[in-house]
Amino acid sequence: MTGGRMRGLVVIPAFNEENMIGRVLDEVGACGGLDIVVIDDGSTDATRRLVRERNVLCFPMPFQVGAWAAVQAGLRYAKREGYDFVVSVDADGQHRAEDIELLTAPVLAGEADVTIGACPERGSRLRKIAWVLLKALSGLDSADITSGFRVYNRHAVEALASSEANLLQYQDIGVLCLLQTQRLVVGEVAVQMRERTGGKSKLFYSWRAVSFYMLYSMLLGISKRAPKKLNPPQGRDNGKIM
Amino acid sequence: MQTYHWTSAFIGIAVAAIILWLVKRDHLHTRYAMWWVPLAIVIGVVGVFPPIIDGFAKVLGVHYPPVLVLILGLLLALIKILVMDIERSRNEIKLQRLAQRLGIVEGEMERLKRERNAPDR
Incomplete structure (x- = not known):
């Protein structure tokens, strides 16, 4: 192929996903033209073996660092290797590989620094109420803030690979606020997501976890709220893409 | 001299001695010693000469001097804990x-080993 083609890396954080990881890897691999790396966040099941069997690059974390830090490891690698964009995909099969192209299009076209694959319908009522509250507090206007299905361009990768982004416990509020503060353009594309097969949500698995998440996110949202833009960045469309 | 004077003197000097011993034996690193040694000296001195507190209290408008000691102690403890949390955050990062x-290095090594054992044509 001629030079000038954009190089992309698919980053898949995985924790005990032996049920679906094989299928996810096969699907993403079928897309073609993208490198893949699985970040194994301290899995105790057969996840790692399944990844190795498919000859896919795997970064084993020495201890559990959390989903966001796992993705960030992939971003740091991408920054080092000079990838043009990174696609983050969940290992539980909720994200459809065929939608990757939909997400990369705005980024490759230079219309956005980050594209979020949004599926607002998937949440329970409680989750939707949480979203409304968090969005109001943090000043974010994305439709689906907890979606892990995203494409990041070089600028976004650079910003999120920094140590400033390290202690964000979750990938939503903190990351999106940081992007907003850096004046990076975040767009959204509507996608379908599959039902989670087996297993409860990693985030909302208990009331305690939910309370912690809400408290944490509210505090983060208020403190990291980006200042109101006085002048919009030159030549960029700041609106949502739906 | 009243009994409490002996008590406070004993406590003050004992605390100061323990801290200085910990620093000497390197159980407490010098960096942290810079906080604890001055504190040890202050505790020792105030323990032996409690009227110092009375003097300070008068200047600061505190009517019951022992309260000053408690407040200062709590304040210092609060600051210390805050600083510790800040440092811990930095360490976590x-x-x-x-x-x-x-993880990245191990992953790359694994791939290199694989490629070495079964090189791609």
Whole structure:
């Protein structure tokens, strides 16, 4: 192929996903033209073996660092290797590989620094109420803030690979606020997501976890709220893409 | 001299001695010693000469001098804990980034080994 083609890396954080990881890897691999790396966040099941069997690059974390830090490891690698964009995909099969192209299009076209694959319908009522509250507090206007299905361009990768982004416990509020503060353009594309097969949500698995998440996110949202833009960045469309 | 004077003197000097001993034996690193040694000296001195507190209290408008000691003690403890949490946050970042780098290196090594054992045509 001629030079000038954009190089992309698919980053898949995985924790005990032996049920679906094989299928996810096969699907993403079928897309073609993208490198893949699985970040194994301290899995105790057969996840790692399944990844190795498919000859896919795997970064084993020495201890559990959390989903966001796992993705960030992939971003740091991408920054080092000079990838043009990174696609983050969940290992539980909720994200459809065929939608990757939909997400990369705005980024490759230079219309956005980050594209979020949004599926607002998937949440329970409680989750939707949480979203409304968090969005109001943090000043974010994305439709689906907890979606892990995203494409990041070089600028976004650079910003999120920094140590400033390290202690964000979750990938939503903190990351999106940081992007907003850096004046990076975040767009959204509507996608379908599959039902989670087996297993409860990693985030909302208990009331305690939910309370912690809400408290944490509210505090983060208020403190990291980006200042109101006085002048919009030159030549960029700041609106949502739906 | 009243009984409490002996008590406070004993406490003050004992605390000061323990802290200085810990620093000498390197159980307490010099960096932290810079906080604890002056504190040890102050505790020792105030323990032996409690009227110092009375003097300070008068200047600061505190009517019951012992309260000053308590407040100062709590304040210092609060500051120390806050500083410790800040330092811990910094350490957590370092640790996490170290873990990430280690994972990346191990992953690349694994791939190299694989490629060495079964090189792609």
